[in-house]
Amino acid sequence: GAVVSQHPSRVICKSGTSVKIECRSLDFQATTMFWYRQFPKQSLMLMATSNEGSKATYEQGVEKDKFLINHASLTLSTLTVTSAHPEDSSFYICSLERRDGTGELFFGEGSRLTVL
Amino acid sequence: LAKTTQPISMDSYEGQEVNITCSHNNIATNDYITWYQQFPSQGPRFIIQGYKTKVTNEVASLFIPADRKSSTLSLPRVSLSDTAVYYCLVGPNRDDKIIFGKGTRLHILP
Numbered sequence: 405g406a407v408v409s410q411h412p413s414r415v416i417c418k419s420g421t422s423v424k425i426e427c428r429s430l431d432f433q434a435t436t437m438f439w440y441r442q443f444p445k446q447s448l449m450l451m452a453t454s455n456e457g458s459k460a461t462y463e464q465g466v467e468k469d470k471f472l473i474n475h476a477s478l479t480l481s482t483l484t485v486t487s488a489h490p491e492d493s494s495f496y497i498c499s500l501e502r503r504d505g506t507g508e509l510f511f512g513e514g515s516r517l518t519v520l
Numbered sequence: 521l522a523k524t525t526q527p528i529s530m531d532s533y534e535g536q537e538v539n540i541t542c543s544h545n546n547i548a549t550n551d552y553i554t555w556y557q558q559f560p561s562q563g564p565r566f567i568i569q570g571y572k573t574k575v576t577n578e579v580a581s582l583f584i585p586a587d588r589k590s591s592t593l594s595l596p597r598v599s600l601s602d603t604a605v606y607y608c609l610v611g612p613n614r615d616d617k618i619i620f621g622k623g624t625r626l627h628i629l630p
Binding site: 408410438440447448449450495497499501505506507508509510511512513514516 | 550551552554556561562563564565566569607609610611612618619620621622623
């Protein structure tokens with residue numbers, strides 16, 4: 405069964421609005437989750453690392469005030485795209501890592517954001 | 521995370537065996553090699569993982585030479601539904617970064 409649940413799978417919004425995407429760990433507690441963005445025919449680009457109970461770590465070039473990440477519990481991380489604009493339209497994916505020393509990753513189903 | 525290099529794209533035909541090779545020259549002693557498959561508009565999903573030699577599961581085999589600087593994902597008797605992007609990653613991640621390479625876009629033809 406699924407280990408990670410991501411919601412919503414699709415969202416369409418008007419420019420200037422904010423959108424929240426949820427990522428839930430279903431099988432185990434995740435102190436760390438990862439958020440990626442993927443443009444058409446491109447690879448996944450790491451946006452930020454979400455840390456439970458502390459501030460997220462953002463990759464260079466990713467605006468932390470634009471992409472708000474909250475990891476308030478061991479099973480839930482949220483990504484809020486604030487004041488979305490058409491250029492923010494993309495596929496957003498969360499993942500978490502199995503902490504057994506193998507580095508295996510579990511991914512959410514992804515969220516397709518379209519900003520009109 | 522050790523950098524990986526894969527072919528950008530590959531074409532094959534239904535029923536053929538497909539081998540995709542990944543280079544990871546600076547793999548660390550405690551790194552595993554993991555392959556993921558991604559269909560359009562879906563998150564990647566785990567295919568197979570190995571540390572050394574050969575690993576086989578119900579969908580693929582993974583061949584890792586003794587120096588572990590490369591690995592080959594083998595898909596037996598591919599079908600149209602195997603058309604996807606395949607990513608190889610090595611880890612566990614260090615510095616809390618999990619960086620994806622460009623992956624290999626596999627296109628299966630009828």
